[in-house]
Amino acid sequence: MGKRSIVVLSSSDDDAGDCNDNNDDEFASKSSFSYLNNSKSRTASVPRTKPKGSKKVRISSSRSHPGKSVNPFDEMKLFCEDFGESFTGFKVSAGNRRDSKELWLDKYTPSSLMELCVHKKKVEEVKAWFEERIPTRKDEHCNHVLLITGQSGVGKSATVHAIASHLGATLCEWNTPTPTIWQEHMHTTIAGLRYISKLEEFENFVERIRKYGLIPSSSTREQQKPFIILIDDLPAINGKVSYGRLQRCLHLLVQSVRIPTVILITDYSREDTADYTSRCWDNLQSFLQSAGACKVAFNPITVNSIAKTLSKICRGEKLRITADQIDVIAKASGGDIRHAITSLQYFSLKSGSTGSGSDKIDYLDDGYSLPFGRDETLSLFHALGKFLHNKRDTENLTTSGSVYLKDDFARLPMKMDTPERVLGQAHGQARPIVDFLQENILDFVHEEAMDDAWVATSYLSDADTLLASLTGVQYKNYAIENIIQSTAASVAVRGVMFSNRHPLSSRWHAIRRPMVWQVEQSLWRNKKEILGQRTAAYNSVNLSDPSVIATEWNPVLKWLGSRAFKDSERHLGSVSGEMIHSEGYDGKEMDDDDSDEIEDW
Amino acid sequence: MLWVDKYRPKTLDKVLVHEDVAQNLKKLVTEQDCPHLLFYGPPGSGKKTLIMALLRQMFGASAEKVKVENKNWKVDAGSRTIELELTTLSSTHHVELNPSDAGFQDRYIVQEIIKEMAKNRPIDTKGKKGFKVLVLNEVDKLSREAQHSLRRTMEKYSASCRLILCCDSSSKVTEAVRSRCLNIRVNAPKGDEIVKVLEFIGKKEGLQLPSGFAARIAEKSNRSLRRAILSFETCRVQQYPFTNNQVIPSMDWEEYVFEIASDIMKEQSPKRLFQVRGKLYELLVNCIPPEIILKRLLYELLKKLDFELKHEVCHWAAYYEHRMRLGQKAIFHIEAFVAKFMSIYKGFLIATFG
Numbered sequence: 001m002g003k004r005s006i007v008v009l010s011s012s013d014d015d016a017g018d019c020n021d022n023n024d025d026e027f028a029s030k031s032s033f034s035y036l037n038n039s040k041s042r043t044a045s046v047p048r049t050k051p052k053g054s055k056k057v058r059i060s061s062s063r064s065h066p067g068k069s070v071n072p073f074d075e076m077k078l079f080c081e082d083f084g085e086s087f088t089g090f091k092v093s094a095g096n097r098r099d100s101k102e103l104w105l106d107k108y109t110p111s112s113l114m115e116l117c118v119h120k121k122k123v124e125e126v127k128a129w130f131e132e133r134i135p136t137r138k139d140e141h142c143n144h145v146l147l148i149t150g151q152s153g154v155g156k157s158a159t160v161h162a163i164a165s166h167l168g169a170t171l172c173e174w175n176t177p178t179p180t181i182w183q184e185h186m187h188t189t190i191a192g193l194r195y196i197s198k199l200e201e202f203e204n205f206v207e208r209i210r211k212y213g214l215i216p217s218s219s220t221r222e223q224q225k226p227f228i229i230l231i232d233d234l235p236a237i238n239g240k241v242s243y244g245r246l247q248r249c250l251h252l253l254v255q256s257v258r259i260p261t262v263i264l265i266t267d268y269s270r271e272d273t274a275d276y277t278s279r280c281w282d283n284l285q286s287f288l289q290s291a292g293a294c295k296v297a298f299n300p301i302t303v304n305s306i307a308k309t310l311s312k313i314c315r316g317e318k319l320r321i322t323a324d325q326i327d328v329i330a331k332a333s334g335g336d337i338r339h340a341i342t343s344l345q346y347f348s349l350k351s352g353s354t355g356s357g358s359d360k361i362d363y364l365d366d367g368y369s370l371p372f373g374r375d376e377t378l379s380l381f382h383a384l385g386k387f388l389h390n391k392r393d394t395e396n397l398t399t400s401g402s403v404y405l406k407d408d409f410a411r412l413p414m415k416m417d418t419p420e421r422v423l424g425q426a427h428g429q430a431r432p433i434v435d436f437l438q439e440n441i442l443d444f445v446h447e448e449a450m451d452d453a454w455v456a457t458s459y460l461s462d463a464d465t466l467l468a469s470l471t472g473v474q475y476k477n478y479a480i481e482n483i484i485q486s487t488a489a490s491v492a493v494r495g496v497m498f499s500n501r502h503p504l505s506s507r508w509h510a511i512r513r514p515m516v517w518q519v520e521q522s523l524w525r526n527k528k529e530i531l532g533q534r535t536a537a538y539n540s541v542n543l544s545d546p547s548v549i550a551t552e553w554n555p556v557l558k559w560l561g562s563r564a565f566k567d568s569e570r571h572l573g574s575v576s577g578e579m580i581h582s583e584g585y586d587g588k589e590m591d592d593d594d595s596d597e598i599e600d601w
Numbered sequence: 602m603l604w605v606d607k608y609r610p611k612t613l614d615k616v617l618v619h620e621d622v623a624q625n626l627k628k629l630v631t632e633q634d635c636p637h638l639l640f641y642g643p644p645g646s647g648k649k650t651l652i653m654a655l656l657r658q659m660f661g662a663s664a665e666k667v668k669v670e671n672k673n674w675k676v677d678a679g680s681r682t683i684e685l686e687l688t689t690l691s692s693t694h695h696v697e698l699n700p701s702d703a704g705f706q707d708r709y710i711v712q713e714i715i716k717e718m719a720k721n722r723p724i725d726t727k728g729k730k731g732f733k734v735l736v737l738n739e740v741d742k743l744s745r746e747a748q749h750s751l752r753r754t755m756e757k758y759s760a761s762c763r764l765i766l767c768c769d770s771s772s773k774v775t776e777a778v779r780s781r782c783l784n785i786r787v788n789a790p791k792g793d794e795i796v797k798v799l800e801f802i803g804k805k806e807g808l809q810l811p812s813g814f815a816a817r818i819a820e821k822s823n824r825s826l827r828r829a830i831l832s833f834e835t836c837r838v839q840q841y842p843f844t845n846n847q848v849i850p851s852m853d854w855e856e857y858v859f860e861i862a863s864d865i866m867k868e869q870s871p872k873r874l875f876q877v878r879g880k881l882y883e884l885l886v887n888c889i890p891p892e893i894i895l896k897r898l899l900y901e902l903l904k905k906l907d908f909e910l911k912h913e914v915c916h917w918a919a920y921y922e923h924r925m926r927l928g929q930k931a932i933f934h935i936e937a938f939v940a941k942f943m944s945i946y947k948g949f950l951i952a953t954f955g
Contacts, residue, residue, distance in 0.1 A: 454940035468929035550888035
């Protein structure tokens with residue numbers, strides 16, 4: 001064991017001929033990294049062209065000490081330092097505008113409350129919470145747990161750090177320990193050490209806090225200096241059992257802890273609600289709240305404050321980056337300040353020496369080929385709202401369109417990204433999207449516009465036909481399936497948007513859940529019932545088709561029901577009578593409880 | 602017992618409607634060997650009756666002693682086992698089943714279950730090797746894969762087993778299966794044939810039939826004998842002695858379709874379309890097949906329609922019926938048809954009345 005995660009920085013040597021005048025830049029943008037786990041492949045690819053010999057293939061080897069836990073973040077930082085160093089290595093000739101070897105992320109970590117780009121109110125809220133608790137530690141009734149949630153990179157830990165330093169408190173952090181690698185585990189089991197799961201470690205930690213408080217705090221020097229416990233990352237859980245353990249453990253913590261404790265929970269992608277673990281986190285949050293923790297939810301950072309921070313960094317680094325470019329970076333980051341800063345650093349590497357602003361902007365505008373930036377995600381309902389409301393500009397400004405269309409087919413430009421892009425962001429599958437559109441489109445069509453309604457339904461019928469071509473294919477070809485899926489979704493969405501020429505004025509609408517789903521279910525149930533009772537109730541010795549039973553036998557038997565068939569009537573009355581009246585879905589009821597509401601987007 | 606069952610002819614000799622077919626079948630099975638058979642024809646034309654009479658002809662009265670079995674099957678399909686529940690009707694000589702009850706898993710039914718049944722070869726009393734008959738209903742509803750494996754099964758076990766297939770439309774049965782069978786078309790009975798049957802039943806029941814009453818039932822029955830007899834019996838329960846102007850009750854779902862059609866004629870708007878959708882769902886939930894709904898709806902709409910629009914409306918009905926076959930969810934296509942109709946009709950109204 002020993003050698004793990006060797007970082008090799010190797011260069012691509014395929015354009016040896018291309019790098020001529022500005023070798024450095026060429027190189028900086030083309031270098032690639034690779035993690036190699038195999039300790040034998042130390043002989044990294046040796047580049048053929050070595051500009052100025054300043055590049056070094058740095059190998060950070062064997063940093064794992066089995067006894068001491070190494071924070072993965074530290075490791076990452078080390079790696080990043082390597083990265084930064086080697087880059088600055090190249091950049092020596094290009095200019096001295098970067099004098100530090102640090103990542104900007106670390107360099108510009110906010111140290112005071114003023115520097116935070118989190119919304120002031122939230123910061124105040126958290127600060128007030130701390131101030132309430134820090135001086136009076138004797139207060140028994142007050143709960144001592146604060147829960148901060150928010151997506152990654154919104155400055156949750158930074159806020160806590162900054163406030164702690166502002167209040168002059170010592171921060172004790174719990175970080176999830178490094179994962180144990182298999183080889184390591186093998187090694188330690190030989191040595192007789194038991195494997196301790198991360199959850200167990202966390203449990204032990206909580207137990208310790210509960211029993212002894214913080215030992216160093218009581219024993220060491222100044223009693224005045226308050227302590228804050230920060231639990232940055234709860235151990236990963238999978239399955240019900242570990243979830244239960246974590247829950248119990250946190251419950252104990254919330255109930256018994258006497259020191260202000262902050263728990264940070266990162267909201268992972270909201271869209272996959274089907275995922276069990278993400279649901280767990282949601283449950284956990286509400287559980288903590290009910291146990292008495294105070295919850296503060298951090299929103300994604302606004303584009304404006306990101307842009308402000310970025311321009312501050314630019315000033316600090318003396319970069320010449322236009323406000324537009326900063327804006328693009330800020331927008332692309334999706335409210336993640338960490339990401340924005342890293343992107344900025346990366347971007348400044350690229351544009352550094354060429355400094356040509358104009359062509360850069362062009363290709364930044366083209367939403368697809370941003371070299372950085374997070375993928376933006378939308379919820380399904382958000383996307384559906386966009387499609388259904390179908391907002392368009394009031395007049396056609398782009399006169400440059402070379403294709404001339406008949407008035408019937410021409411539409412005003414859309415006030416949104418291309419539908420396919422929105423679909424991609426919403427992670428929607430074609431089938432549910434088509435179903436949702438079918439269910440809801442009629443609400444959005446103008447009362448008089450029957451033709452529009454027809455065009456919409458016709459496109460949806462096309463989409464359904466496309467989707468159906470997938471079923472019954474014995475050997476799945478996923479590439480084809482993919483194409484069909486996205487085509488069907490595209491046809492449905494564009495069809496709906498195209499057809500709705502006279503959309504109703506924007507108002508509040510609830511998007512209903514497709515009724516087809518429920519209809520299908522009860523159809524299936526009824527069919528099964530018919531099949532099940534076929535031989536018992538219909539008194540005939542043949543197996544009839546369910547459709548024949550439904551269309552011919554059932555109505556007649558209902559007619560005859562009371563008089564002629566005293567014996568078989570008992571079964572039948574229940575089958576046929578109920579079906580129409582009570583078994584049929586109750587549409588109204590479903591609307592109420594299952595509608596996901598959207599506002600006018 | 603319903604009259605439909607009570608007066609079902611038991612033997613090929615007693616058949617009233619398709620006498621010629623019955624006689625030919627009789628000749629066919631008196632010569633020992635019998636090919637695979639494929640009966641096809643519209644519902645209510647007497648396919649089942651012919652098949653049962655044929656079985657009796659082949660095996661004697663013991664073919665009528667059937668028992669119903671609800672069997673669970675475990676099919677080993679590669680990596681997993683599939684459990685299926687299937688109802689069969691069987692006598693010592695034949696087994697009848699509806700493979701399409703298994704839905705999209707029908708392939709396994711055909712492959713495994715039929716295979717297994719076909720393997721168990723009965724030996725008759727004289728020690729002569731006999732054959733077993735498998736009656737498969739609704740072959741046209743089988744998926745393509747299932748039909749392919751059906752073809753293989755037919756070839757492989759043709760020595761020990763005869764298949765009698767039964768379906769509404771032979772065009773949905775693959776060519777390969779059709780060519781391996783003797784195809785027997787069972788036409789829908791003509792009006793006077795239905796009248797004949799109804800009068801026969803009336804006589805047996807000792808009923809007084811006013812003249813023309815049977816003809817009215819026959820006319821309303823859509824040339825389905827089963828339906829004619831069922832509504833005949835309904836009339837009997839409803840009112841006896843019969844009067845000539847007696848209302849012949851129609852099926853409740855037909856009345857519902859009629860209601861939908863008049864809804865459509867009254868108002869053409871997206872809102873109305875939405876209401877119609879709700880009513881269509883109601884029909885679908887009650888297992889009324891979508892193609893029957895569409896057909897009936899078209900029929901009701903055409904009755905009220907101006908002459909010049911009929912062609913176009915029919916065209917679109919056919920278009921969306923085809924779409925429905927290709928597609929997955931019938932409601933999409935029925936709705937599209939309704940929308941198209943509304944749009945055409947509205948245009949027509951505006952053009953005519955301004």
